[in-house]
Amino acid sequence: MKTPWIITLFFLLSTSLAHAQQDSNLIQVDTFESKIDVQQLPNGVSFKPILRPLVQVPGGRAPYYKYLWDFGDGHFSTQAEPVHQYAKPGEYEVSLYAVNNYDDGPKPKRPTRKIKNTAPPSALASIHANGFEQNFFASNGIFQIFKLSDAKPGEDIALLIGVQTAGKKGKIYLLSNEKAAGLDGFKYAHQTAYYHENMDTLVATNNLQGLWANVKQSTFTKTGSPDYGIKEVSTFQNQQQAISYFKDLYGAYNSLTSYEIEPAQGDQQFSLVNLDVTADMLVDTNAIVTITGVFIPEDGLANVHQVDIPVVKSHDPNKMSIRPARMNYRFQKKRKTMTYKVQFQNDGEGDAKNVRLEMRIPDEIVKNTFKLKALYPQCDSCETNDSRGCYRYYLKDDGTLVFHFKDIALPGTAAKDITDMDSTKGFILFEVETQKKLKNKSFNAYTNIYFDNNPPIKTNTATTRFLRxxxxxxxxxxxxxxxxxxxxxxxxxxxxxxxxxxxxxxxxxxxxxxxxxxxxxxxxxxxxxxxxxxxxxxxxxxxxxxxxxxxxxxxxxxxxxxxxxxxxxxxxxxxxxxxxxxxxxxxxxxxxxxxxxxxxxxxxxxxxxxxxxxxxxxxxxxxxxxxxxxxxxxxxxxxxxxxxxxxxxxxxxxxxxxxxxxxxxxxxxxx
Incomplete structure (x- = not known):
């Protein structure tokens, strides 16, 4: 018997196979000789960066640098040209971490410079040296993590971990590489040791239950860029409750590192940690991943701080991200909660009065399940009596979800009096639910961002995929x-x-x-x-x-x-x-x-x-x-x-x- 139809079917199925192409991670190298210019002043030392000139994308927005200065003495600043006063004379190695935003060139090399401070000892240096350190602990006043940039595959990410010891010993744990993300995208690279930190990268979770059992209360805070304003306090009635809480928290991550805190080294301690972002992250350059820090002092009053880190292909502040970016289809038995974040930045000279986000949400999402979690600029709903400086959201007939900041004042990056670039940024963080039954295919979302009457800026496409x-x-x-x-x-x-x-x-x-x-x-x-x-x-x-x-x-x-x-x-x-x-x-x-x-x-x-x-x-x-x-x-x-x-x-x-x-x-x- 001849069976040409079977052969034909088999051939058609075979020839329709799609081969996924991985993104190539071609990393440009900066050939410019980055330097740090230093000048001794009566009230301290002045620092000025000399970096590669920024290259504007044709038709794009004005690029700029974001800075993190490491003064070599345990103090840091995000100013472009800071002045720092050292507590003691001596030699210090200063480093500059810079991130190029809206730029069409490679990441600048990290310049370092050894300086000799000749100024006599100063009691003024024990006071917070700059606004960055003064406002560092905005979330809970005790423990927080700052990220200089989002995670770009092939680069590193600088995290600044700060703690107010209040005279208490303790341990800090850094949790990274979420199991839900499905890959180990962060690799520990380096940590400063200004307070004799000794990072332990081989922490055994099984040995931590005794430490967890002594925790009486845990305060949870979460930030992105800027602060989300999320704060939750958990009080444990018994040891088992505390053990279960931290076991679930630690169990969500693949990587665990720690170091000890000695109050004798300083009441306020900052430690800079560098993590390499592996090329594996290229598969999820629209995802939001988290890094969690845990500070457990000897009195058992713990602090947990979590920072959201979008994975990006370029440092563009106008972005839409999603969490989770990948899901397991086998567990889709009920509606899944998805978290979207839309972040934006005003790059004009004047304040943006109205910012409208028109979000194209996929059909897999039940749009009327929208639940706002956090936003910036902080304002009330327009449904309240005070309708000035407010927000509202609604669905258009074509299914577009619109979120409108009305009568606000978001400063622009080109304003002459801007010293903090983060103040020019805004965001919304919201949750929605998926349909109960989903097809095993990816679904996409993106946002058109309108600043006042200007043409829209289209974000990247935020894609959710199912794990293979x-x-x-x-x-x-x-x-x-x-x-x-x-x-x-x-x-x-x-x-x-x-x-x-x-x-x-x-x-x-x-x-x-x-x-x-x-x-x-x-x-x-x-x-x-x-x-x-x-x-x-x-x-x-x-x-x-x-x-x-x-x-x-x-x-x-x-x-x-x-x-x-x-x-x-x-x-x-x-x-x-x-x-x-x-x-x-x-x-x-x-x-x-x-x-x-x-x-x-x-x-x-x-x-x-x-x-x-x-x-x-x-x-x-x-x-x-x-x-x-x-x-x-x-x-x-x-x-x-x-x-x-x-x-x-x-x-x-x-x-x-x-x-x-x-x-x-x-x-x-x-x-």
Whole structure:
């Protein structure tokens, strides 16, 4: 039988395979010689950066640098040209961490410079040296993490960890690489040691329960850029509550590092930690990941601070991010909460009075589940009595979600009196829920940002993808052979066979061909017979214990065999919709003959008083096992029912040289 339609289907499925192309991470190198200009002043030391000139993207917004100065004595500043007063004379190594925003060039090299401070000891240096340190602990007054930039793959990210010791010893833990993100994107690179910090990168979580048990209360705060204003206090009634709280918190991350805090080293301590951002992060350059810091002092009043870090391809403050960026499809049994963040920046000279965010949210999101979590600039809803400096949100007829900051005053980066670039930024952080049933495909969102009457700025596309997971399944079914195949002189009749098997395939690919591999065993019986054929000969038999002979003129043979079959079907499948899928492939098969019996019937004639009589004699026949060779059987497979997870009914038609065409029906359940 010719089967061109099976071959055609298999070819079409094969040629439609898509090969994902990974983003190339071509990192530009700055060849400019970055320097730090230093000038000794009566009231301190003045620092000025000499960095590569910024390159404006054609038609883009004005680029600028964001700075973090490390003065070499445990103090830091984010000013462009700071003046710092040292507490003691001596030699210090100053470093500058700079991030180029809206820039079309490479990241600037990090300049360092050793300086000699000749000014006499100053008591004024014990006071906060700048507004950055004065306002550092805005979230909880005790413990906080500052990020200089978002996470760009191939670069590093600088985190400044600050703590007010209040005379208490303790430990600080840094948790990174969330398990939910599915990759280890951050690698520990370096930490300053101005307060004799000694980073332990091999912390064993199992040894921490005794420390957790002593915690009486934990204060949780969260920031992004700028502060979210989120603060939650958890009081533990017993040790088990505290252990469970921190076990769940630590268990959400793959990486854990720590260092000890000694109050004798200073009431206020800042430590700069560098993390390398690996190229693996390129797959999620619209995701929001978190890094969590935990400060557990000896009095058991802990502080947990979490900082949101968007993963970016470029340092563009106008951005839309999503969390989680990747989900496991196998656990989509109910609505999933998604967190979106839209951040923006006014790059004009004057204040932006109205900022309108028009968000194109995908159909997978139930838009009326919108729940605002945090925003900046801080203002009330326009539904209140005081409608000046407020916000409102609504849905347009085309499904666009609009969030409007009305009558605010967001300063611009080009204003002459701007000293803090973060004050020119705003954001909204909100949650929405997905539909209960989702297709295993990515879904996208983006935002058009309108500053007053200016043309819109379109953000990146925030994409949620499903993780590539495998779904195991079990099958149970029956098969039957069509017709009576013939082999030599034997005609075979196959009894209905029964099968049980297991398999594995990608979880519910959406409109993409995918491979499926199975392993199953089946049991069936075969009855064979040869038609009566003319053949002459003699055959012995016993009569009253004596051997006699008769002459036969025809014979017929019969066989019965039981088989157990091991098969490994491999097929290429395609889901046409949620209820119907098709596949084509081949099965590697071997049949094992477990039981066999046979007989030969002889036909002969004898004279009788009334004439010649036809007689038969049946003799058992010994048969040897006939295990098959390894065979390759092509087949076509159909599934009706849930092609994602759950039950379905399958039909399979296969061709075997011995059985020829056979078909089966089976039940399948995907986990």
């Amino acid at each position: 997971t495998l779904s195991p399944f079990v099958t149970l079914g029956a098969s039957h052979t069509f017709g009576t195949p013939q082999e030599n002189n034997l005609r075979h009749k196959f009894k209905t066979g029964y099968q049980i098997g297991i398999g594995i395939a990608p979880t519910a690919p959406y409109r993409k061909p995918y491979w499926q591999v199975e392993l199953y065993t089946s049991y069936f019986k075969r009855e064979s017979e040869s038609p009566r054929r003319e053949e002459k000969g003699e055959h012995s038999y016993l009569v009253d214990g004596k051997q006699d002979y008769f002459t036969y003129n025809a014979i017929r043979e019969e066989e019965k065999r039981d088989y157990i079959t091991i098969q490994v079907p491999i097929q290429l499948r395609y889901n046409f919709n949620a209820l119907f899928s098709m596949g084509a492939g081949a099965s590697i098969r071997k049949d094992f003959n477990t039981k066999s019996s046979g007989q030969t019937t002889y036909y002969f004639q004898r004279d009788a008083a009334s004439g010649i009589v036809d007689l038969t004699y049946t003799d058992p026949k010994e048969l040897s096992s006939t295990n098959s060779k390894i065979k390759i059987n092509p087949f076509l497979d159909l599934n009706v029912g849930s092609v994602n997870l759950g039950p379905a009914l399958g039909l399979r038609f296969a061709y075997d040289k011995a059985q020829q065409w056979n078909g089966g029906i089976y039940g399948i359940f995907r986990f």
